[in-house]
Amino acid sequence: MTQRERNWLLVAPAGAWFLVMLVLPLSVVFVFSFGERGPAGGYVPAFTFEQYANLPARLTAFKNTLILAPLGTLAALLIAYPLAYQLAVRTDPKWKTILLVLVIVPFWTSILIRSYAWIFILGGRGLPALLEAIGIEGVRLIYTPFAVTVGIVYGYLPLMVFPIYVALDRLDKRLLEASSDLGARPLRTFLQVTLPLSIPGVATGCLLVFILLMGEFLIPALLGGGKVFFVGNALVDLFLQSRNWAFGSAVAFTLIVIMLITVTIYMRLIARLRVGRDDAQIM
Amino acid sequence: MKDNGHISKRRFMEELRRYQKGSVTRRHFLGVTGLGTATAVLGAAVPGLRPRPAFAQDIGDRVVLATWPNYHDAANFDAFTDATGAFVQVNVFGSNEEMLAKLQAGGSGWDVFVPTNYTITTYVGEDLIEPLDVSKLPNYDPAAFDPRFADAGTVDGTLYAVPKNWGTTGFAVNTAHDGGTALTSWKDFFDRTKTDFSGRTMVHDYQLTTIGNALKYFGYSFNSVDPAELAEAEKLLIEVKPHLFAISSDYQPAMRSGDAWLTMCWTGDGKQLNADMPEIAYVLGREGGEIWSDYYAIPKGAPHREAAYALINHMLDPEVNAREVLAHGYPVADANTNALLPEEILNDPILYPAQDLLDALEFGAAATLTDPNRAELLARFKSA
Numbered sequence A: 001m002t003q004r005e006r007n008w009l010l011v012a013p014a015g016a017w018f019l020v021m022l023v024l025p026l027s028v029v030f031v032f033s034f035g036e037r038g039p040a041g042g043y044v045p046a047f048t049f050e051q052y053a054n055l056p057a058r059l060t061a062f063k064n065t066l067i068l069a070p071l072g073t074l075a076a077l078l079i080a081y082p083l084a085y086q087l088a089v090r091t092d093p094k095w096k097t098i099l100l101v102l103v104i105v106p107f108w109t110s111i112l113i114r115s116y117a118w119i120f121i122l123g124g125r126g127l128p129a130l131l132e133a134i135g136i137e138g139v140r141l142i143y144t145p146f147a148v149t150v151g152i153v154y155g156y157l158p159l160m161v162f163p164i165y166v167a168l169d170r171l172d173k174r175l176l177e178a179s180s181d182l183g184a185r186p187l188r189t190f191l192q193v194t195l196p197l198s199i200p201g202v203a204t205g206c207l208l209v210f211i212l213l214m215g216e217f218l219i220p221a222l223l224g225g226g227k228v229f230f231v232g233n234a235l236v237d238l239f240l241q242s243r244n245w246a247f248g249s250a251v252a253f254t255l256i257v258i259m260l261i262t263v264t265i266y267m268r269l270i271a272r273l274r275v276g277r278d279d280a281q282i283m
Numbered sequence B: 001m002k003d004n005g006h007i008s009k010r011r012f013m014e015e016l017r018r019y020q021k022g023s024v025t026r027r028h029f030l031g032v033t034g035l036g037t038a039t040a041v042l043g044a045a046v047p048g049l050r051p052r053p054a055f056a057q058d059i060g061d062r063v064v065l066a067t068w069p070n071y072h073d074a075a076n077f078d079a080f081t082d083a084t085g086a087f088v089q090v091n092v093f094g095s096n097e098e099m100l101a102k103l104q105a106g107g108s109g110w111d112v113f114v115p116t117n118y119t120i121t122t123y124v125g126e127d128l129i130e131p132l133d134v135s136k137l138p139n140y141d142p143a144a145f146d147p148r149f150a151d152a153g154t155v156d157g158t159l160y161a162v163p164k165n166w167g168t169t170g171f172a173v174n175t176a177h178d179g180g181t182a183l184t185s186w187k188d189f190f191d192r193t194k195t196d197f198s199g200r201t202m203v204h205d206y207q208l209t210t211i212g213n214a215l216k217y218f219g220y221s222f223n224s225v226d227p228a229e230l231a232e233a234e235k236l237l238i239e240v241k242p243h244l245f246a247i248s249s250d251y252q253p254a255m256r257s258g259d260a261w262l263t264m265c266w267t268g269d270g271k272q273l274n275a276d277m278p279e280i281a282y283v284l285g286r287e288g289g290e291i292w293s294d295y296y297a298i299p300k301g302a303p304h305r306e307a308a309y310a311l312i313n314h315m316l317d318p319e320v321n322a323r324e325v326l327a328h329g330y331p332v333a334d335a336n337t338n339a340l341l342p343e344e345i346l347n348d349p350i351l352y353p354a355q356d357l358l359d360a361l362e363f364g365a366a367a368t369l370t371d372p373n374r375a376e377l378l379a380r381f382k383s384a
Helices: A003-032 A055-090 A093-108 A111-122 A127-133 A145-169 A173-181 A186-214 A218-223 A231-240 A245-282 B009-021 B026-033 B035-044 B074-084 B096-105 B117-125 B186-193 B207-217 B227-243 B252-257 B267-276 B305-316 B318-328 B355-359 B366-370 B372-383
Strands: B062-067 B087-092 B161-174 B201-203 B244-247 B262-266 B280-283 B289-297 B361-363
Touching: A003 A245, A055 A093, A055 A145, A055 A186, A055 A231, A055 A245, A055 B372, A093 A145, A111 A127, A111 A145, A111 A218, A111 B252, A145 A186, A145 A218, A173 A186, A186 A245, A218 A231, A231 A245, A231 B096, A231 B372, B062 B305, B074 B087, B074 B305, B074 B318, B096 B117, B096 B366, B117 B289, B117 B366, B161 B207, B161 B267, B161 B305, B161 B318, B186 B207, B186 B227, B186 B262, B201 B207, B201 B227, B207 B227, B207 B262, B207 B289, B207 B366, B207 B372, B227 B244, B227 B372, B252 B267, B262 B267, B267 B280, B267 B318, B289 B305, B305 B318, B355 B361
Parallel strands: B062 B087, B201 B244, B201 B262, B289 B361
Antiparallel strands: B161 B262, B161 B280, B161 B289
16 A cells, blocks of 8 residues: 555545535535425425525524624633633642643533523522622523623633633743843733733634534523524524424525634634734844 | 644554553553543443343333423333333423424434324324324223314324323413402403513413414414414514513423513413412413313334333323323323312312313414414514
């Protein structure tokens, strides 16, 4: 066997997986999106643009997703960064592992069960009852966009913490000393050395969380009380309630396209940011 | 992009070499590479590895039941498992639409499901439901059932489903908050949601009841598919939406915690809530609403057919059925079961509402299940 053949053989399983698990289902979605709903639901082959023309009927769902997904990503970032920083830079190495494990522990339980826990925490007998005890009355938390944001940040925090932690952990501490020796104050060191060097971690974390959030449906359904409606929820309803596979496929395909465009723009921006910085370093 | 957290290819190969040369233990190798965890997860997913006792008549080790929330006495399933060795795996659903969607998609893996009266003709038309072999259901006594709640199980002379429970769809209201003026109609339900119950009302995440009850507000049929009437119902629902606490069929937790004061509600949930919190009343709208009957049925291609028959037969045993009623508070149409139930259950106004209220109720119609406009209406309401 030549090296070339061997390479092909090694790539084959991944290639087959890619074909069966990604290309094939996506093609099905694409084909279905030009079809029609069957009389009792499901899919009937056709060639029509009717489903795409009907997209404005789900405009609110797209709007909600495109507002809450970036907001949720930003909120997760703002909370994850200080946590990752603390873990990577400030924590005694012997505690690091334990604290890192604590960040992952919630992942050992299903997100469904954890969201139910939040229903009780945010419900009338949870936090609002505590607030009432200290004199703040009439606070409604459960089934609001706020509850959904809390659920999102909680659910996706580890995905944001880890990439940032890795980036900060690998940071050469001698650079910080050098910066300090050259007279920079801690804030300036952070802004000009630590932060730029952790950007790859931030970029990865944001991308992971954002992509997953765009398809989220469980957290809005459970903590939004059916009133905070994401594209994911629209899709669940189209496939599980109205059984309109054709329209569901059109909505799903549109979501994929929007995601591809957003992610491409995002990657370009990040790449440009890096190039810009490299130039600055050369000067 | 850089490798974050996961083990890199090179590192994996290094670890493999170290393990092969014997310089690290197997535990170390499995731990670093993550293969240990993967194996543990896979192992737990293989049913053959679980212990399993032997039984005289082997019907397999499990039976999968697709049913509704708060609708069974778990002790009856345990008794079934003790008697047959088959574990009852329960899947809970929120709407008939969802059940139909799962069966239409195929590969549901269910052995028994619990369709509501109005859906059975669609299941027959779509060839998704198995005709029942009565010889395998010795506990089924057709003569004992009130035909009103049993008829829908037979389509064109063939028996497809046997009755489970019947009930009504009304609303539950926490009377501590009604300011002394009782709610008696769907008009009250929606009007007061906009005033003194604002932010405290829940409606089902279910087209049949949410749209049906909004139609009753105007005095239209619960089952209407008339575009003009549906448009009025939609307008009402969208007007009311900002005043809703939630759109969800899982309303018991919120009613119990006091977050919600008013909700669309099924008989058994009304009974369960009222039993624990007497201030919660179950009301049937004066204009009417839904009366329904649920059935046990076997989907086409059920993986454990023998176990499915055994389970249905077990549940139809009047002793078992009576324990079910005591647990969930839904009436049965079976005279044999009713003979075993205490007088106070048979006279309970939540389970058996007054005749004039019952007379106004309608059974759901098959057309509502397949009508694309009703489904779209609910989606528009939810995303509004």
